[in-house]
Every structure is written in structure tokens, then in C-alpha cells.
Amino acid sequence: MVMRLKVTILCLAGLLFFYAPLWAAPTLLIETHDYDFGEIVQGETFDYTFRFQNSGDQVLEISNVRSSCGCTAALLTERKLAPGVVGELKVSFNSRGFRGKVKKMVTFETNDPQHAEVTFALGGLVTAELYITPQRVNWGTAAKGQELVGILEIVNDSKRAVTLEPHVTSTDLKVKLSTETLAAGEKATATVTGRFADGKDRLAGYVLINTDSTSVPQLKVPFSARLKDMSE
CATH class of the missing domain: 2.60.40.10 (Immunoglobulins)
Incomplete structure (x- = not known):
């Protein structure tokens, strides 16, 4: 009986070892997707940093970073995040030529199965003198x-x-x-x-x-x- 139990435990352990890589995956955890900068004067540049973390157990890979407008620049601190590491997306919006309510998007893709594509939004009111x-x-x-x-x-x-x-x-x-x-x-x-x-x-x-x-x-x-x- 004891021998049979040991064999069963060893078999289960072997199965877990074999399938563990299939279950492991990166997990993108985002602080916020959307930020309202309030009100700025036309011509000013507003900078904001979006933060996120890889809370999974595999390396998170980020690719194809793009913005909705040439007025909005985006810079990633890292394109590969090890488990537990925090990353940053620095976004800069140049309001020259804009007036009224605006919202600009920055999108990137990841290898997280639950977040294949992620969009961040930066918006607010641009007043013109x-x-x-x-x-x-x-x-x-x-x-x-x-x-x-x-x-x-x-x-x-x-x-x-x-x-x-x-x-x-x-x-x-x-x-x-x-x-x-x-x-x-x-x-x-x-x-x-x-x-x-x-x-x-x-x-x-x-x-x-x-x-x-x-x-x-x-x-x-x-x-x-x-x-x-x-x-x-």
C-alpha cells in the first residue's frame, strides 16, 4: 500500500513537472490605462509616465509601440520584463495647434495571452490664448x-x-x-x-x-x- 502511494505521488510530481511550462506565462498588471491631465495652455508639452508590472512567472515581451498622433511621443524603459519587474511607458503630448478637449492613444503588444494588445490614453483640455x-x-x-x-x-x-x-x-x-x-x-x-x-x-x-x-x-x-x- 505504501509502495503504491509512493508511485502515485511520483507520477503526479512528474506530470506537474512536465505540464508546468505550459501553465507558466507572463502577466501584465497595469497601474492605470487612462490619465486626464486637466487643463494646459496651447503650445505646452505635457509628460506622463504609465507604470506596469510583470506579475507572471515568465518574461514579458513588449513590441510594436505606436501612438495615434505625431504630436504624441512614447518611450519604453524596457521591452523585456522579468517576473516581478516594473516597467514604464513615458508619454509626451505636444499641444501646439490643438484647442478644446483632446485624447491621444498609445498602444503596444505583449506576449501575455490575456493582454495581447494594450492601449493607454492621455487626455484633457487645451486652452488657447x-x-x-x-x-x-x-x-x-x-x-x-x-x-x-x-x-x-x-x-x-x-x-x-x-x-x-x-x-x-x-x-x-x-x-x-x-x-x-x-x-x-x-x-x-x-x-x-x-x-x-x-x-x-x-x-x-x-x-x-x-x-x-x-x-x-x-x-x-x-x-x-x-x-x-x-x-x-
Whole structure:
């Protein structure tokens, strides 16, 4: 009886030894997936570090790190984490050109069967001290010789006056400001006109408003139009 019990125990131990590698696996334990940075001023860069741990009993491997926007950079401290080791994902969001609520994602893949793909989110509110609307103008189709007109509004929500200096990147565009010095809390308009150059069937260019604001040194609006096909 004793001998039979010993044999049974040895057999069970052998089975456990044989199947243990099949049960072993890395386990990703994440501190938080989502972080709200609150409110920042347009032009500022916000940095945050997401932390996670390999709580499993095999090496955790991380690959294919990618962000949802070129404005968001992501850096891993380690791509391979031994059991018990803590890793970090450092995320940096550049708010230049953004206004209002934003949310940016960073995703990576792991060899944890329960977390093959993991997404982290960084979001909040970006306020602008100086901004322009609309942010893009498409005049659609227009006839040859027709003058196209667009009105831009520039808002100064900062606490100081800002100087404005207009430029265009195309000879097809012209811009005129209602004022070159925009007081704190005030608005200004930029009247933009466009006309197709001879031999061209498309109009494209940018209106640039250079400023002396440290947070928003330049406002940029793309303009476009297409020459109407008279045979249509």
C-alpha cells in the first residue's frame, strides 16, 4: 500500500513537472490605462509616465509601440520584463495647434495571452490664448476670373496685446488685417481673397499670421479651390 502511494505521488510530481511550462506565462498588471491631465495652455508639452508590472512567472515581451498622433511621443524603459519587474511607458503630448478637449492613444503588444494588445490614453483640455477660426477654408469650385473671399477671425484671450503680421505662401492669395495690434480680450478679422492664376486649375496656399506671442508664435490656415469645368 505504501509502495503504491509512493508511485502515485511520483507520477503526479512528474506530470506537474512536465505540464508546468505550459501553465507558466507572463502577466501584465497595469497601474492605470487612462490619465486626464486637466487643463494646459496651447503650445505646452505635457509628460506622463504609465507604470506596469510583470506579475507572471515568465518574461514579458513588449513590441510594436505606436501612438495615434505625431504630436504624441512614447518611450519604453524596457521591452523585456522579468517576473516581478516594473516597467514604464513615458508619454509626451505636444499641444501646439490643438484647442478644446483632446485624447491621444498609445498602444503596444505583449506576449501575455490575456493582454495581447494594450492601449493607454492621455487626455484633457487645451486652452488657447490666441486662436483663429475657421482652421481651414475650401472654396470648392469657382469660375475663371472669379474673386474668392474668406473671412478669418482672430481671438486674443491672453492678458496682453499681441502684434500680428500677415503672410501668404501663394501669389494666388492676398490677406488684409483689420488691425496689426490685437488688444487683450479683443477680436480681429483677416480678409482673404483668392483668384486663379492664368493656366492654373487649382488654387492652394496658406495664410500665415506671425505673432509676438510666446505660446502661439504663428497662426496658419490652408486655403484651396478648384477651377470649375465649364463642360460640366
